[in-house]
Amino acid sequence: MMDSTNQHTVRAYGDELNQITADVARMGGLAEAQIADAIESVSRRDAELAQQVIARDARLDELQREIERKAIRLIALRQPVATDLRRTVAAMKIATDLERTGDLARSVAKRGLSLSDLEPLAPLTRSIERMGKLVAKRMKAVLDAYVTSEIAGALDVWSHDDDVDEHYNALFRELLTYMMADPRTITSCAHLLFMAKNLERIGDHATNIAEMIHYEITGDELDTARPRQGADDTPVSEKEPS
Amino acid sequence: MPETSLGHRASSRWKAALAAFRNWSPEAVSPPVLPLVDAEAGDFRAALESLPDPVLIVEGGAVGNLSARRILFANAAARGLLKVEGRGEPLVAALRDPQALDAVDAAIYGEIAGETTYEPAGAQDRFWRISVTPLTAAGLGRKMAVVRFRDETDSQRIERMRADFLANASHELKTPLASLQGFIETLKGHARDDERARDRFLDIMAAQTARMSRLIADLLALSRIELSEHISPAGRADVARATTDVMDALAPLLAEHDSRVELVERPTDATVVGDRDQIIQVIQNLTENAVRYSGRGSRVGIHILGDLSLAEAQAPSRSDSARLALLTPDREGGVRYVLIRVVDQGEGLARENLPRLTERFYRVEGQKSGASPGTGLGLSIVKHIVNRHRGGLIVESQKGHGTTFSVYFPVTERRGVTEPG
Numbered sequence: 072m073m074d075s076t077n078q079h080t081v082r083a084y085g086d087e088l089n090q091i092t093a094d095v096a097r098m099g100g101l102a103e104a105q106i107a108d109a110i111e112s113v114s115r116r117d118a119e120l121a122q123q124v125i126a127r128d129a130r131l132d133e134l135q136r137e138i139e140r141k142a143i144r145l146i147a148l149r150q151p152v153a154t155d156l157r158r159t160v161a162a163m164k165i166a167t168d169l170e171r172t173g174d175l176a177r178s179v180a181k182r183g184l185s186l187s188d189l190e191p192l193a194p195l196t197r198s199i200e201r202m203g204k205l206v207a208k209r210m211k212a213v214l215d216a217y218v219t220s221e222i223a224g225a226l227d228v229w230s231h232d233d234d235v236d237e238h239y240n241a242l243f244r245e246l247l248t249y250m251m252a253d254p255r256t257i258t259s260c261a262h263l264l265f266m267a268k269n270l271e272r273i274g275d276h277a278t279n280i281a282e283m284i285h286y287e288i289t290g291d292e293l294d295t296a297r298p299r300q301g302a303d304d305t306p307v308s309e310k311e312p313s
Numbered sequence: 314m315p316e317t318s319l320g321h322r323a324s325s326r327w328k329a330a331l332a333a334f335r336n337w338s339p340e341a342v343s344p345p346v347l348p349l350v351d352a353e354a355g356d357f358r359a360a361l362e363s364l365p366d367p368v369l370i371v372e373g374g375a376v377g378n379l380s381a382r383r384i385l386f387a388n389a390a391a392r393g394l395l396k397v398e399g400r401g402e403p404l405v406a407a408l409r410d411p412q413a414l415d416a417v418d419a420a421i422y423g424e425i426a427g428e429t430t431y432e433p434a435g436a437q438d439r440f441w442r443i444s445v446t447p448l449t450a451a452g453l454g455r456k457m458a459v460v461r462f463r464d465e466t467d468s469q470r471i472e473r474m475r476a477d478f479l480a481n482a483s484h485e486l487k488t489p490l491a492s493l494q495g496f497i498e499t500l501k502g503h504a505r506d507d508e509r510a511r512d513r514f515l516d517i518m519a520a521q522t523a524r525m526s527r528l529i530a531d532l533l534a535l536s537r538i539e540l541s542e543h544i545s546p547a548g549r550a551d552v553a554r555a556t557t558d559v560m561d562a563l564a565p566l567l568a569e570h571d572s573r574v575e576l577v578e579r580p581t582d583a584t585v586v587g588d589r590d591q592i593i594q595v596i597q598n599l600t601e602n603a604v605r606y607s608g609r610g611s612r613v614g615i616h617i618l619g620d621l622s623l624a625e626a627q628a629p630s631r632s633d634s635a636r637l638a639l640l641t642p643d644r645e646g647g648v649r650y651v652l653i654r655v656v657d658q659g660e661g662l663a664r665e666n667l668p669r670l671t672e673r674f675y676r677v678e679g680q681k682s683g684a685s686p687g688t689g690l691g692l693s694i695v696k697h698i699v700n701r702h703r704g705g706l707i708v709e710s711q712k713g714h715g716t717t718f719s720v721y722f723p724v725t726e727r728r729g730v731t732e733p734g
Contacts, residue, residue, distance in 0.1 A: 086380070090378055090380045092380065092403075093379040093380035093403050093405045093406075094379055096403075096405040097379055097405050097414060099409055100408075100414065101409075101411045103409065103410075103434065104411050104412070107432070194669075197669075197672060198669065201668060202668075207434045208434050208435070211434040211435070212644065215396075218405065218406040218407075219396070219406065223644075223646070224644060227644055231638075231641075234638050234641075237635070237636075237637045237664070237667065237668065238637075238668050240664065240665065241664065241665040241666070241667060241668045241669070242668070243665075244665035245665060
């Protein structure tokens, strides 16, 4: 009798943990869809899609609170240790990163809305689209690593974040050239610049998630100084023009 | 009637099997196998298994518990697409798309069939249509759904290719056509009797029309490659042989530019999975660019490195340069690569030009490419061919120090569909 209650407790506990992980995966899927739709709304100048992205963001906030509630409840009632504790904490932190990602995607969609009233700047929009796809791919890769608990996948995302920076810096220069050549494009370019910044930050959240996965599985923190080729972290504006 | 009794026998087997499922807990070592194999009812499982479309059978649990939606069965195509085994994993581990999850919930809990689209972000753009149908085993109290994926990548691509082709062709042909028209009018008018001007104009017109036909040829090639981009090539090709072929073919261009191309190093085995003609096209476009943008009397070096891991293939080859991966394949464990590196001694590219290099018709401002400029599609074609081969493309460059393009191709077929365990 005693045995079966005990087993029941263990199963319910494992179940609760699995539920939290599943909720994080679902939230990840939602964040991915938000990024993809935000980018599409910009490249297609689709105001309706942009509105949908903005409206759907509330769902991400709600899911994040739900995951946090479940995680805190689990910590309070079950007092998990070692792997289980790390899994719980990682889920909570990843949910926060995903919620922030959602906010950034919403902001991209909002700026897309403002852009759809202005003259289109096709080459710059293509650059944004390219950067967006890159960031979406990173987010997918890191979430795949999360659901499969695959450390190699997380490390791969973590060590390749300089591509996003490279795209951001190039876009920054491109925007400057446009704005200097034709001041009438300044409004559009300013929106595009903030979009690029938002996408870059989504990329950073993917890197954070990769770090959390590594922590969840190994218990060790990744070195905060990521390997970078070219050691180029200075904003373009502070560099000598080449 | 025999049909009835047969149906009855089959359904009692189902009942027993599904009861086993009901009692199965996730902690059990392995889940019971859904007995789609039934002597009387026919080999349903094998039939599903052999379908070319990915198919999943998903079971629901408590509505609020997402981790209870489990994949009871995944056929070979589904295991390949979603990287699952189909032995009771949570559905979200394989499929996170919010619309797909909603459709599954509607089928399981509302018994409503539905359709949605699924476009996973990856190196190859894929477009799937998902249909979800409730699967009700009457009286068993188990809620299940069948999820079927239909590949609609082809029709999506054809649609987009048509639009792109029309837009590109009309835009790019407008300028040379207008200039031809101008020359024709001049020739009909006051240049009619000026022999020198007439010869000069006809030469320009010949060059213009040659460029236009190159442009059309390249656009058609690009469209064809894009259409098959999601279908991996099947043959094998020797990269080193392809390189020497390209070097022979480029002899006239090299003579014109007074340049040299050297195969600096090659491995003993440089065979990759690939379409020989397309691999030649990649090497040719890269080498041709290197020669064109390097100025007269320059030297282009080609390095071929064999048997590299993905990390080794992606490692930088120069320390002081800007570097950008223009194409990165989806990660796949254990794949080895052959890498081809084309190193030129040209002016080099500014860092901010790198991301747009593979864009159609993109030209770096102020860059001179000699008397017969390319179509602006060369690198775009390279990128799409390499993507079809599940390879990667990296550029490294620095102003004043030349440019290095590296492409890598997988040596072995991409990991196929896992066998049912």
